[in-house]
Amino acid sequence: MNDTTLPKQSNDSKYPRRRENKGAVVRPGFGLHDWMTLLRQAKDLAQRKGSPLRHDITPAEMRLHDKPYDGWCSLRGKVYNISPYLAYHPGGDEILRSVLGKDATALFDKYHQWINIDNLIGPLLLGTLMAKKRRSSVPEDGGASEYDEDGDDGDDGDDPVMPSMANSHASNAIPMPRPIKVETAASLLPPLHKDGDADDPDEYSPKI
Ligand code: HEM
Helix, strand or coil, X not given: CCCCCCCCCCCCCCCCCCCCCCCCCCCCCCCHHHHHHHHHHCCCCCCCCXXXXXXXXXXXXXXXXXXXXXXXXXXXXXXXXXHHHXXXXXXXXXXXXXXXXXXXXXXXXXXXXXXXXXXXXXHHEEEEECCCCCCCCCCCCCCCCCCCCCCCCCCCCCCCXXXXXXXXXXXXXXXXXXCCCCCCHHHHCCCECCCCCCCCCCCCCECC
């Protein structure tokens, strides 16, 4: 067989070709299979030491954990102790060190948006970033709150995803339609007249 018998690779594919993994070498014992074995066997990789998942982690607290032996990072509003994964990251530990103590969502998406985070590092979860301010209603522009780094509804952990998609990558999740405001007979009435007089029988009658 010579190279003329091999199928020619097309350059005009609509799918981007996988980039070369420059520089990063998988060390023996630190491949994907080794990581999955560790995930199955280790008891407390996240080092939560029996504490429940937290929902009050602030970016300031996360910034304190920026060492390879004590490194946190957030992805789509969830905070992970990423230290145990550094040596197993197929893209190399160096690039992952650059996000310790920070939100890594943008860089994660830049390199491999399709990767299922829960499957690969679910057991490293520490909790979620605290929502700084809860909105009473969704703003017109659908904007996100200050800590809402994943740009969703700002209420991380209860985003409207289909139950069957709960473990899939967030960007693949199908958003549920927003509730439609239904005009009821009452909502079509003019505003109630309130003058503070509780004895006034007309207090809660529409002022037409
Ligand atoms: C924290 C969770 C992360 C997980 C679970 C993860 C997982 C992976 C996996 C499975 C691959 C191999 C992909 C493939 O072979 O196609 C990979 C490659 C890579 N990752 Fe990550 N990664 C994470 C975070 C990051 C971050 C934050 C960065 C950037 C700062 C990054 C940069 C890269 C790069 C540059 C590659 C090589 C891409 C290539 O071969 O084309 N990763 N990662």
